Amino acid sequence: MGIKIAVCISGRGRNLKAILEMAKNNQALVQVACVLSDKPDAPGLAFAREASIPTVIVERQKGSKTKAQFTTDLCRALDAHKVDYVVLAGFMQVLSSKFISKFESRILNIHPSLLPAFKGLHPQQQALDAQVKTSGCTVHIVTEEVDAGPILTQATVPVFETDSAETLSQRILEAELKLYPATILGLATGQILLSQTDRGVSVMVNPSFKS
Numbered sequence: 001m002g003i004k005i006a007v008c009i010s011g012r013g014r015n016l017k018a019i020l021e022m023a024k025n026n027q028a029l030v031q032v033a034c035v036l037s038d039k040p041d042a043p044g045l046a047f048a049r050e051a052s053i054p055t056v057i058v059e060r061q062k063g064s065k066t067k068a069q070f071t072t073d074l075c076r077a078l079d080a081h082k083v084d085y086v087v088l089a090g091f092m093q094v095l096s097s098k099f100i101s102k103f104e105s106r107i108l109n110i111h112p113s114l115l116p117a118f119k120g121l122h123p124q125q126q127a128l129d130a131q132v133k134t135s136g137c138t139v140h141i142v143t144e145e146v147d148a149g150p151i152l153t154q155a156t157v158p159v160f161e162t163d164s165a166e167t168l169s170q171r172i173l174e175a176e177l178k179l180y181p182a183t184i185l186g187l188a189t190g191q192i193l194l195s196q197t198d199r200g201v202s203v204m205v206n207p208s209f210k211s
C-alpha cells in the first residue's frame with residue numbers, strides 16, 4: 001500500500017497546498033515525489049518549497065518549443081521520479097495523446113463543476129448562466145477528450161441567486177480542497193479501486209468514502 005504522486009500546477013496552488021497537508025498527515029500512504037510547473041513564477045511553487053518537495057519547471061513557450069518537445073520534457077521530468085499518479089491541480093496545458101497514453105488511467109484532474117455538466121472554460125459562469133441550484137467539483141481520470149474521462153468522485157455545493165462567478169468559485173474551491181486530497185488518499189488506501197477492463201478503466205468507490 002502507498003502511492004507516489006507528482007502534482008502539476010500553473011498558478012496559485014491551493015489544491016496543491018491541501019494535497020501536501022494530506023500527504024504530511026499520511027506519510028506511509030501518499031508521497032508527493034515532485035511538484036511540476038510550466039510557469040517558473042507560479043505562486044503555488046512556494047508551498048512545495050516550504051514542504052521541501054522537489055520542484056521541476058517544464059516551460060512551454062509558444063513557437064520556441066513544440067508540443068512534442070514539451071511532452072518529451074514532461075515525460076523525462078516525471079520518469080525521474082517513477083510516480084504512480086500524475087495529479088493535475090490547475091495545470092493550464094492540454095496534454096498530448098502520447099503523454100496521456102504513457103500514463104493511461106494514471107492522470108487525475110479536478111474540474112470545478114459536476115461533470116458531465118459544464119466542461120471546458122469558465123464552468124462556474126456556465127453554471128450561473130444555466131441557473132442550476134447545485135454545482136460542485138469532480139475528480140476524474142484524464143483522457144483525450146477534455147473533461148470527459150471516467151469520474152472518480154464528486155462533491156456538491158449550493159448555488160445561490162445572489163452568487164457571482166467569484167463567490168461560486170470560492171465555494172466550489174472549498175469543496176475541492178477536501179475532495180481532491182480525500183480522493184488521492186482513497187486511491188492509496190484502496191477505498192477507490194481502478195481496474196483495467198477491455199472497455200477501459202473501471203472505477204469502484206467504497207460507499208463509505210467521504211470527502
Ligand code: GRF
Pocket residue numbers: 009010011012013014015016044089090091110111112173176
Ligand atoms: C481549481 O479551481 C481547479 O478546479 C481548476 O483550477 C483551479 C486551480 O486552483 N482545475 P489552484 O491553483 O489549486 O488554487
